[in-house]
Amino acid sequence: MDPASLAKLLAPEGWALLNQLPPYSEEAALRLSAGLRDRGVEPDLVAAALTQSRLRARAAAKFGDFAAGMLFTPAGLEQATRLSVAAHHARRYADAGAALVADLGSGLGGDAMALSALGVPVLAVEADETTAALATVNLRHFPTASVRHADALELDLAAEGVDAVFADPARRTRGGRRVFEPGDWSPPLDAVLGLRTTVPALGMKVAPGIPYSFLPPDAHAQWVSVAGDVVEAGLWFGPLAPEGPGRSALVLSTDGPHVLSESAALSGTPAAAPDAPARAGTVRPVGSYLYEPDGAVIRSGLVARTAEDLDAGLLSEDIAYLTADRLVETPFATPYRVLDHFVFSLKRLRAYLRERDVGPVTIKKRGTAVEPEQLRRQLALKGSASATIVLTRIAGRQSVLVVEPVAP
Incomplete structure (x- = not known):
C-alpha cells in the first residue's frame, strides 16, 4: 500500500468506508467497486478499502474477530503469527517477568498484541515504514505498546531498558519469494542470535524446516502445529526456556478459528541437544492400529519418543507411521484402525475396493512416489461406500493399508 492511499484510508472518511463494507466476496467486489466510484468515491480509496476488506477476510483464520x-x-499477513500461537509466546515472557520486550521485526503487530494483552510492555520495531504505520493502527488499543520505525539491529537495547527480545526475521523477499537460507533472512539468524550476549532472554520465530545444524546448543527449539498444520518453529533462550536446551513439539487443536480446546507439549529427553539427530525407532509388524504423528512431532524429531509413549513401533525405517496393538489416546498422533494390508499392486487394490463397493476414497501417503490424484483416476471407483487407504512401506516393501479413523 502506497503512503497516499494509506493516508486516505486512515482519514475519517476512509476509515468509515472500510468499516461499512459488507463481508468480502470476490463475486461482489467488482460490482461494489463500480458502485462506490459512481457515488464519487476516489478510485484509489476504493481500491485500498476493498484490498483491506479482502485481507481482513483472509486474516480471520489467524486473528479471529480482531481481524x-x-x-x-x-506479505505481512503471510508471516504474521496466529494469535493462538502468539499467546504461547507471550506467556513465556510474562512468566519470565519481562519488564520491556523489544519485538524486533514486529510486522503487523500480532505478537505485540498478545504481549500487551498479558500486560507485558512492548516496543515494536519495524524497518518497513508502511508496515510500521499499520502496526501502529493495530496496536492502538494497547497503551503499554509502542511502535518505532527503525532497523532492528540498530536499537540500543540497554539504553531503551529492554530486558527481553522477541525477533521474527523476514523470510520473504519484497517480491514475496521465500528465503530458505538463514543467513539471508532479514535480519540474519546469526545477527539475532548474537543479541543474547546482551539480552539473555531471547526468543525468535524461525522457519519450520530449519535444519538441526542451525540450532545453537543452548536453545530450546519448539515446533508448533495448529489443527494439524505445522505453522512455525521457535528458539527460546535463558529465562524464556525453563525446559532447558532441547527440542519439543507443541500441538494446538481448535474447535474453530483460534478457539483453543487443547494444548499439550511433548519434550525430548533432557540429555538431547537441539542439534542432535532424531532418534531412530524400532520397526515392528503391522498391529491393530496405525498412528500418524502430528507434523510438529515429526519436525522436532520426536517420533521415536512418541512410539515409546504409545508402546508402538515404526512400519518401516525413516517413515513416520507408527503401529501398535492397543489404542492409546494422545494429542500427538492420529489413530486409525487397521482393517487390512497387503503389498501394493494397482490391479489387486482396484479389485479389493470394487469388491467392497467403494467409491469415494481418502488416500494418504508417506515414503512412496505414487500420486494420489493419479491413483484415484486409475482406480476408477464408482461404488457407494467410502474407504481410507494408506500408501507407504512396510518393512521396506511398497504396501497399502486399509484403515478407518478412530472416533475421538
Missing part, C-alpha cells in the same frame, strides 16, 4: 479492526499487507 475486523486491523490493517494488513499481503
